[in-house]
Amino acid sequence: MARFTSPDRSQLDMLRQPLTDGERMVFNFFDHHLPEEWEIYIQPHLNGLRPDFVLLNPKVGIAVFEVKDWDFNAMSYRMEHNTSSLPTLIATKDGMSFSLQRDNPIEKVYQYKEELYNLYCPRLQRGAGFSVITAGTIFPFANDNYVKKLFAPSLKYRKMSQYPQYNPISGKNALHSGDLYAVFPEARRLYSGQMSDLMYKDLRNWLIEPDFSETQRKPIMLDKVQRSFVTSRTKSGYRRIRGAAGSGKSLVLAARAAELLGQGKQVLVVTFNITLLHYLMDIAVRWPQAKGKTRSDITWLNFHYWCKRICLEQGYAEEYDNLWTTHSVQQVLKFYLPALAEKIIDASGNNFLSQYDAILVDEGQDFLPNWWSVLRKAGKPDCEMLLVADATQDIYGTAKSWTDEAMIGAGFSGSWAELDVSYRLPQLAMEKAADFARQFLPPEMVNLPKSDQIDMGLEPCGLRWVHVVNGDVTDICCEELLRLSTSASSETLAIADLTFLCNSRKFGLEVVKKLGYRGIRAVHTFDADEKESRRQKIGFYMGDARIKATTLHSFKGWESRSLVLFIENGEANHKTLALLYTGLTRLKRHPDGSSLTVVSQSSALCEYGKSWPSFEYL
Template sequence: MAITIPETIRSSATTGERLFFRTLKTFLPDDYIVYFEPDIQGRRPDFVIIGPDLGIVVLEVKDYTKNTLFQINHDEWHIVTTSGDQAVIKSPMKQARDNMFHVVDTLKKDKSLIQLDGKYKFQLKFPYGHGVVFTRLYSKDFVQEGLYSVIEPNLCFTRDEIDPDKEGFSEEVLMEKILNMFIVPFRLKESLSIEDINAIRYHLFPEVRISAEYKPPVPYQDQLLLSLHDIKTMDLHQENLAKQIGDKNRLIRGVAGSGKTIILASRAKMLSKQNPDWKILILCYNISLSNAIQQMIHHMLNEPEDLFDFDPTAMSVKNENIIVRNFHSWLKNDLRIREQQLPDIIEKLERNEAILPTYDAVLIDEGQDFEADWLRLVSLLINADTQSLLLVEDRAQTIYQRKRSYLEDTGLSFRGRSKVLSINYRNTQQIVKFAWEFYRKHSVFKNKVVNRDLEGEIIAPQSTKRRGPEPGIVKAANFFEEMRIVARSINKLNMEKKVPLEDVLILYRVKRTHKFPIIDIIKRSLKDEGLPYYWITENDVSKRSYAKDDGKVKISTIDSSKGLDFRAVFIVNVDSMPFPLEENKEREVSLLYIGMTRAKEYLCLSYSGDSEFTAYLNGILEERKQKQNGIEKVN
């Protein structure tokens, strides 16, 4: 079964489009991608098929009958419209061909996708084709009406060739017809790699680009081409979700690292593009996450549709119709109300006795941290005509005690309107396993872990196949020694593994303990190793001014790291957890789980004292030691 984007076809599609969509989805190989009506830099072909052993095929679909066709030739067709009038249109074959070359010209600009020598030098390194699907005309109609004199038989599908209920249909004929639609007469010797397919998607569909990773192109075309090799795109499931979240209220529940924030930001960009007059609000709980989303949206809106054909000196686009706020800043600065006033304001809004700004769409990240009144207020300020609310959450990252019933909180039901993201793309297999085993061991919710989209349940993460080193555990004599080891390890990662300092994060639970001034020792240790740093959580100003790409190691509380990710993460002073003054131990479990899942490749936990969590880490160290001794004895 092929991957289709969107996952299901829109209800307003024609009967023929729906039939062909189902046929392609059911009978094409599992690794084929079928796009329905994709927007490719201003053009919308009906179908684009990408196959690793195939290349690209662009198809137009026509629901014409014999009575529709009045007079046709290779260039233009005279047809009879549904109202009985005559119209002159471009030949459907020519439409498909023009769309195909539009796709080809877009992709040819990337040196990694063209042949650099041989007979097909400067052509795409994979075949491309085009064709037309006639959903209401049969092969016998083509013969009787002499249509094959104008339309090449190998460049078109008829009803009996696409309808599984017809006797003449077969999976083999379907594939054979698609293979015969190629105008470039060569077959792939080697299948397209994942990198090739991602590069194709990256250029054709700008919305799948993970723009937080985007670097502005350099002026020289050759260097620009090379700079695009290390591209980052959404996974197909994420792309599907962003494109088919649907209208009205929607809920996405995902594990840490599943790309929830990327999907939310892409959704905001798409809504803005489709509805330039809409007022769109993005809300989250913590300040540093709102800042990170703001930067992500800015990059997305300023990234050119065509990376090879734009003016790098042009003024940047301001996202004037997308507002990004953390909840309390929005309350104070946009609505000009205090949190204590919420019950009274909500009551007045429900009675139509108060006027506050309204929004055509609201997108909430880390929704599990929002209180009932906050959600109720938001739902009352959404345009009644659009009712566009997207809630994104992960219950395993809940660090605030909120009772949750979205139906009661918002007055909106999410039953049948929610999606689950269970694959963790951010972390390596080793980090996912390490973090989840800790969570399962210590969380009081361990018996509520399921893989279903039931409201209130916690989703068990599945990891991708990306592997990396086992998370490090450092037990030191005191916090001074602990931080010396951490600072040296950061230098080592930077020198030997080429991890940029700006992609390193140090997380701490408390600023000081009765034994040590934690933050002062962190800063001093980094300074002694010659490592520049930026303390994100020093104050509100530093949270709002945080920029990832500044060449500095970042320091943050675990609370404020939600939604962020770094290549290397060091969680220090773990012996301060569970924090003795925190009555809710579950919050401490979630916090440490959140901290661990910020790391994309390298994770290290360090401590110099004792606590419930360090006792667990001691057990892992002992297991590793015994395993190592066993290996040494065998050798």
């Protein structure tokens, strides 16, 4: 039986956070000496924590290890402590002393053990259940006796020294001699009465590598049509691409940005959605032909921040501030801020330095023609301009502004380039999204995805609709998220892949708080303060180790293999229906299965929900 590792050992040289020399030494040690029943998880996502290694055996238990490549000859170390306070790790170098308590590995593994016991192992018996959890520390380049003596006060304070077999600390001596039981005493155990198959499955979903992390190591795969858009430009330099949900519009745009960077071009990528920028940046780094640092050398901005940057760079800060005091927010965003940016560019003439060889706009249906007009003025002579859009996802009601006349005035000629094959959506989810669009969206705005002929519908896809009449919907949303994270879900589903979407920051924050009461952390964008919410959006990315939670607006353009979506009982107008369609099409296929649960209070959508494979009326 080959040992299971996550990520697979063949991927270790491609990790986003490369292994240190010491970590690689420890991995090789465990891989060589441990019985094959022990699974090895490298840098797993643990509810916001990222230990170096976790070992899991379905019959024995779990072990978490922190590895420190510290050179104890570079500085002198000591513990400052008294009988009543937490011992503090102090280092001294060149006569200067400073605290390293934040990096104290004993405190880290203590935290890991506490969280494993209280959150990840709810089935463990109180007290005795600790016997299935090992929390160890390894110093690959330090003497064993030295580190044991140095950290003895910390171990004693945390009462870990009472059970050394469950809290081992080791150094280079044990590693070099191949002494597995000195590094991990519980490795000799063959069975634990405290461990069970259900507990093993509970733990595995917390430890398995998220789909997003695995995807980040893979190069972008494009079909012939997509590749042609990435590797060519039109004679005029202007191109507009219309594509259905999941057809690869964002892939093409991000890859084109990376391709142009490789040609030495100055590239600006613009979106309306702040959070979408992280997603596009993560795609761009995967383009094999990318040369240069795509994250830093390409300019990634949402449109209104780009306008603000122009105002500040050109000395118009006061005029910018005045806009918000004399006009409504919507008026500023739609008209006055773009107009001010255009005025500044026109007045700057040759002094306007922020010009680009290429300007690429994603989710173009969210843009107004006057915004595009301003962006064009930031282009150098012969600038390449790319606009990608899907009118079916017109959640702001702006797509109708792009009349044929407006398109000609924007520099476009001829028909749209088309991307109509969906490579993202599972077959069943695609069919249900198409049914929704036919029933609830205007026919002239519908651009339905076509199935990839390679997909035979064999990939598992769990679709569930929960219609709520009575009951606490925040509790129900939490329960549906947790249902996906239990042993009923795919063994390869990572908790960090779970995503919660709704249309209200207030409601979303309540769900996040209730998850927090259960010890489950989420990265979210629901803060009631607008400025703080914007900061959260900038920091929102799928590589975070926590559950994801955001609005349907902010998740536009993204994807996830496991979604819970909440719909309020409100008016089913065009914008809200288009927004819901956008949410339904965020699901990403996966060989081991994907899942989408809708929790709905909308009576107008109840009959549609009954057509889903799983329907529950509460």
